[in-house]
Amino acid sequence: MRWFHLVVKVYYDLPRVEEKLIIKSLESHGLETVPVNVTKEPLPLQGIEEHVPIVRAVSMFRSTYTSAVLEANGMKPINSAYTIMFSGDKVLTYSALASHGIPIPKTVIALNGDSTEKAYASVGFPLVDKPPIGSWGRLVSLVRDWHEAKIVIEHRSMMNSPQMKVHIVQEYVKMPENRDIRCFVIGGNCLGCIYRVPSEGEWRSNVALGGKVRALKDSTEPCELAVKAAEALKGEVVSIDIFEGKEGYLVNEVNGVPEFKGFMKATGINVGDEIAKYVYERVKR
Amino acid sequence: MRWFHLVVKVYYDLPRVEEKLIIKSLESHGLETVPVNVTKEPLPLQGIEEHVPIVRAVSMFRSTYTSAVLEANGMKPINSAYTIMFSGDKVLTYSALASHGIPIPKTVIALNGDSTEKAYASVGFPLVDKPPIGSWGRLVSLVRDWHEAKIVIEHRSMMNSPQMKVHIVQEYVKMPENRDIRCFVIGGNCLGCIYRVPSEGEWRSNVALGGKVRALKDSTEPCELAVKAAEALKGEVVSIDIFEGKEGYLVNEVNGVPEFKGFMKATGINVGDEIAKYVYERVKR
Amino acid sequence: MRWFHLVVKVYYDLPRVEEKLIIKSLESHGLETVPVNVTKEPLPLQGIEEHVPIVRAVSMFRSTYTSAVLEANGMKPINSAYTIMFSGDKVLTYSALASHGIPIPKTVIALNGDSTEKAYASVGFPLVDKPPIGSWGRLVSLVRDWHEAKIVIEHRSMMNSPQMKVHIVQEYVKMPENRDIRCFVIGGNCLGCIYRVPSEGEWRSNVALGGKVRALKDSTEPCELAVKAAEALKGEVVSIDIFEGKEGYLVNEVNGVPEFKGFMKATGINVGDEIAKYVYERVKR
C-alpha cells in the first residue's frame, strides 16, 4: 500500500488561517503532514524525495518557483507552476480563458503610458484599470474621467517593475450592490459560490478591503463556468471570480493559491477538509 | 489559396538587426508583412483579425503579453506566451527541462538571502548565482568565496523586484576556453551550433559582453539535445545554450525571442531566411 | 589679474537648450568655458584644480553630488549642494521658507499611507498631493474626493523610493486661469516674473505639460518675495514659483537648477547672458 509511505508537504511563507486549516484537515485524514517554510530552506532542482506537495506561499513568485522546483523533481504539486503563474498574472489568465472560449470582460492591454491613453479612449469611462500582478484588489482602479486617467497613468509610469507599467483596461461591469461572485473548485468539482459585496465607500468587493460575503442560493450556472475556467488554467484547487455581465457570466480572475476564509464563513463548507479529501484520493491513486 | 489572405505581423519594441532581417526575408518570400510597435498601440483581447504573428519585443514581459493577447484572439504566435514566459524565467526553464528528463546543471533555488547562504554552502565555491530574469548575462555572477557571496546576497536583497531576490545557485561548470554552445532550432529542426568564447577578462560568453563566436564542426550531439529542449518549452523558434559537463551536455538556457547576429556570423546561415521559410510553410498549411 | 586664470566649468548630464545658451554667453563674455559631462568622469573629493563651477545636471542627485564634490575641493559652485538639495526636495524647501518667515501654502506632511488619510481629512477636498522629489509637475495630483484619494495613496504605497511614500498634502489654491507665477533671481536681483497658464484639459501650469507663458506687467511684489525665497535657500541662480493666495502671495517652489526657456520667451530677457554677467562679476571679485 504505497500511499502510506507518501508524506504530504505544505509549502508556506507566512502561514495564514487557510494553511493551518489545511494541515489540520490533512492530519485528521491520517496523512503525515510536514509544513515547509520556503524562505528558510533552499530548494534543489534535483534530489528531493517523492512526496505530495501543496504549495501555499502568499507570494505569487515564491509559490510559482516552489512548484517549479517540485516539478523539476518529478512531482505534481497542487497547484502546478503553470497554474500559479498563469492565474497570478491577469493578462495570462485572460489569455488562457479566452483561448478556451470562456467569456471574459471586454479588455484591452496597454504596454505603456502612451498606448494606455488610446486604450482608455477606446473603452470609454467609467473603466477599470489594473496591473497584471497583485492581490486583494490592490491598484485595481475605477477611472471615471481623464483627470483620474492622468493620475493613474502617471503614477504607474513611475513604478519600476516592468509588469506595473502594463495596464489592463476594462469596461466597468456594473453589478447589483457592486457585488461579484466567487466559486471554489477542487479537482474539477465546484464546491459552490458566494457573493462578495463591497463595504461602504468602496467599490471593490475584496474581503481584504472589507467586502461582505453571502452564499448563492443556486450556484449551478456560475459553477459550470468556474469548472471550465479551472480546466483552462489546469488548476486543481482554485477559486474563480465571476461577473454578472448583461449578456451572461464573465470570468474575471482565477486564484492559484486561493484564500477561503470568506467562502467558508458564507457557505459553512469546510474547505480545508475538502482539500484534504482530494489529496487523500490522489495519494491513493 | 488561403495563405495569400494572411498577413504576417512582426511585433517589436526596439527594432534590432534581427527584426529587420526577419521582415526583409518575409517580404522576399512574397509574404505581406506589417511591423507593429507594441508600445504605440493598445492590444485588445477581443476582435483582432486573424494573421500570422511573430513576436519579437526585446522586453520579455512585452513579448509575453503580446503573445498572450494574440492567443486570446485565437492565434498561435511565434513563440507562444508559455514559451516566452517559461524560457524567459530561468527557474521555470530548468523546471520544464528537468521534468522532461533533459540534463541541466546541478542547481539549487533560494527564495531569499538566508536560504541563499545555505544554498551556497551546499553547492560549494566556485559557484554561479543568477536571478531568474535577465538577458545578456546580466547579474550572472561567478562567486569564488564567502566575501563575494556576501556582496552578491546583500546587493540582491536591496533590489525591489520579487524575482531579483531569488537566487539560482549552480555548480560552476568549467569548460575549455570558458566557452559554451548555442544551437538554433526552428520548428523542431536544428540549424546548427556555435561556440561562444568570452572576451579577455570576462568569464561569461555572452556576445553582448564581447564574446567571440565560432561554428562547431559537428553539431549532431548538441543539436539532438537542443531539439528536445525546444520541445520541452514548446518553442517554435528558439536558441538553446548548452554546457559541456563532465558527464555530458547540459542545457543551461532557452531563448524565446532569440537574437542570432552572432550565430549568423559564425555559421553563415541566414537565420532570417530560415524563419521566413518556416512561416511560409506554416501559412500554407 | 587673477580672474583671467580661472576657467568656468559647466557640469551637465543631458545638455538642454539652457546649458547651450549659458556656455555661449560665457564664451561671448570672454570666459574660458569647459563643459563637463558628469556621467563620464569620476569626481574626486580631493585635488580638483580651482575653477568657477556652474552645475546644471538634469538629475537632482547628480547636481547635488557634483556641487558637493566641488565644495569638498574648496570651491563655491552655482548653486551650492545645500541649495540644490533643499530646493530639490519640496519638504525641505517649505521648511527653509517657513522658518525664514516666508508665506507658503497651508501644508501637511504625511510619512505614510495611514497618516495621509488623516492629512486629507484635515485639509479637505479638493487638495493637492505631491511627493517631495520630482520635476515638471510629475505626480502632482489634484485630489477631488475619497475615490481619488484611495487611488493616489495606494499607488504611492507601491513605489519603492522612501521619498515617494511621503505625501505633501496642501490646500488647493485656486488662481485665475489656474495660472501661477514664476520669477527668476540671480545673485539677489530679480529679473522679472511670468505667468504660466495650463493648457486645455490640464490644471498644472508646468511648461513641460504644455503651459503657456506671459510676462507680468508689474513684477514688483512677487519679485520682492522671490528675492527673499532665494535668500532663504541660499540660491545664487534660482527660479521661484509663486501662488496668488487670498491673503497674499505664497511661495510654492524654488528651482536650484532652473530651466528658463519659457521665461526667456515671455520676457525677452536673455537669461544665459544674465548668468554670464553674474559669473563674470564673481570671477572678477
Add this chain to the structure above:
Amino acid sequence: MRWFHLVVKVYYDLPRVEEKLIIKSLESHGLETVPVNVTKEPLPLQGIEEHVPIVRAVSMFRSTYTSAVLEANGMKPINSAYTIMFSGDKVLTYSALASHGIPIPKTVIALNGDSTEKAYASVGFPLVDKPPIGSWGRLVSLVRDWHEAKIVIEHRSMMNSPQMKVHIVQEYVKMPENRDIRCFVIGGNCLGCIYRVPSEGEWRSNVALGGKVRALKDSTEPCELAVKAAEALKGEVVSIDIFEGKEGYLVNEVNGVPEFKGFMKATGINVGDEIAKYVYERVKR
C-alpha cells in the same frame, strides 16, 4: 520659570532600546516627555505648538522630514534637518567635512557605472565602494579585483534609486584588527570613543554585523576631531566614525540619529542620561 511649560517630544518610528532609554532619562530629569509615532500622525508645516523635539526615527528620510516640519514651525529639533540629511548622505557628509578642512579618506565619486570603472582604476585595488545612503554597513563592499568590481557595478546599476547608482570609491584604509573608532559628541562635548572590531569572517566593524566594542584608554585626539566633525555638520547629538590613517585620523562617517547601545556597553557611560542632561540645560536657557 518658562521651561516647566515646555514639553519634550521624542519622534520615532520603530522604537529601539535607545529611544526607550532617552525617554526614561528625560522623565527622570523631571521633563514632561511625549513619544510621537511619526508614521501615525500627519505633521503640519504650520501651527504645531512649541516644544523641545528630539527626532529619532530609524528611517533617515522620516527623521529628516520630521525635523524639517518642526523647523518650519519655528523650533530647533535635535538634530536639525540639515544635520540629519547631510550626515545621512555620505557624499554630503564628506563634502561638509572636507570643506571645513577635516581630514577624510581619499575618495572619488562616480555618478554611474562607466565613470565607476575609471574611479576604480584611479584608486586601485583593494578599494571600498559604498552608496551614499544606507546604515549598518549595508552594501559597503571591499572590492579586491576587477572580477568583484564588475559584480558590484552590475548589481548597483540594476537598483532603481538614483542614489544607489552613485558610487563612493575609497582607498581601503587598513587598520589594526580591521577596527575603527566611534566617538560620541553632545552639544560640542565628546563623551569618549570606542573601538569597533569586526566579527570573525567579516571586515566591517558595524555592531549590526556582529562587531565587538572596547573603550579607548585615551580618547583625546579622536575626540578633538570628532568635535570638529560634529560642528561641521552642525550636529548637537551625533556619533562620529574615525579611521586611523597612516598620516593621522580620518573622519569616515557622522551619524545624525546615532545608535549607542554598543558605546554604552564599552564605556559604561549612560548616553540616554547625557542626552537628557543636555536637553534639560537647553530647556532652561
